[in-house]
Amino acid sequence: MRNRIICDSSSLISLSMNCMLPLIVELSEVADFIITKTVRDEIIDKPKRMGQHMMAPLYFTALVKCGVLKVEEADEKKVAGILDLSNSMYYARHHALTIIQRGEAEALALASEGGTLLIDERTLRFMIETPKDLMSLLQFRMHRDVTMNEEKRKLFQKYCENISIIRSSEIVAVAYEKGILGKYFEGERREVLEACLYSLKSRGCSLSMDDIDDYLRMLG
C-alpha cells in the first residue's frame, strides 16, 4: 500500500511560491498526495475568485487533473469533533479562543485515519505536537493569561495519536537525497540545498535559522 501525505494549503503555497511543485510531481511516483475539498478551494477556487496569484491555481488545477493531487472528502463527524475541541481548548479572559478553521480540521481528520500531515504553518503543528508550547506562545504574544482545558486536550490528542508531521523543508531534504533537486536547480549540490531551505523560510515555511543549520548538518 502506498503511503499517504495529507497536504495543508500552507505547504502547497510555500512550494508553489518557490517554484518547487515539480518536487511533489516527482515524489508522487512513490506516495500519494491528498488534499481535502476545502484545501482545493483555498489553493484553486478562492485565489481565482480573488483574481490574484493566478499562476498557482492554474498549476494546482493541472496537478489535480493529472492525479498528482488527489481530492478526498473528510469524515464530517470527525471534522466537527476536531473543530469543537480545538476551538474550546484554550481560554483567555473566559473566552474560548478560536484557533483553527475548517480547512485545518479537515486535513487533520483525514490524517488521523493514517497518513503523514504536510503542513508549513506553525499553529496546528504546535497544537498537535506540543499543545503546551502553543499555550505559552498565546500567553506570551497576547500578553494575557491563557489557560488550557486538560480534558479537551486529551480528547483532541486522540485524533492526533497516529499522525506524523512533515513540512516542505522535509520534501526538499528527501528530494535532495534522491537527487531530484539537481534536475530543477543548477549549482553545487549543497549550495542548491541551502538556497532551497532559505527560500522556503523566506516565503513562509515555519523554519527557524537553527532548523536550517540542523538540516545542513544532518544532510552533510
Place this chain on the structure above:
Amino acid sequence: MIDRSLEAVEKRDAMALRTISADANSEAATEGHRELILVALVDYALSKVLSKIHYQQVDDTFYAKIIKNFKDAKAGPKTETLKNLEAIEDFVMKLDESEGNFQDNVMDKARIKKAANLYEKGLSLRRAADLTGADPAQVLEYVGGSKIHEFSGKGQNATRLKTAREVFSS
C-alpha cells in the same frame, strides 16, 4: 476603540492610530469580533495615509467623511457600526486608487500586516487570513520576512527527516 480612533483622526495623529490598531488587533485575537478587526485595519491604513509623503495632498473633505463615519459608528447600533467602519474601508480604498503609488492597496497591506500579527499571536494562518480578508500566500510571504518563525519549536528535525525518508522510501 472607536472613540480613540475618532480623536486620533481629528488630531491627524498617525502614531495614535497605529497604537489603537495594535490594541484592536490584540482584542480581536481573543474576541474575533468583526468590528475590532475593522478598527485595526482602517486605523492602520489611515496611519499610513497620514504619514506618507505622497498622501500629503489629501484634503480635509476626506478626513471629514472619515470623522462623520466614526461618529456614526460610535452612535451604533451594531449593524450601523459595522456599516460605517466598512464605509471608511471603502473611502481609504478609493483614495488609494487615485493617490496611491503602488498597485497593492493600502487596505490590502493593512490586511496582510494584521493577519501576520494575528498569526504571530498564535491563531492559525487560515483563521488570521479569514478574519482580516488577507490572501494567505501574501501573509506567508510577509511572515517569511519576519522573525515570527524563529519560535518554531525545537528538536523535532531528526524525527521529521526520518518520517519523510520512510514515507518516500522505495
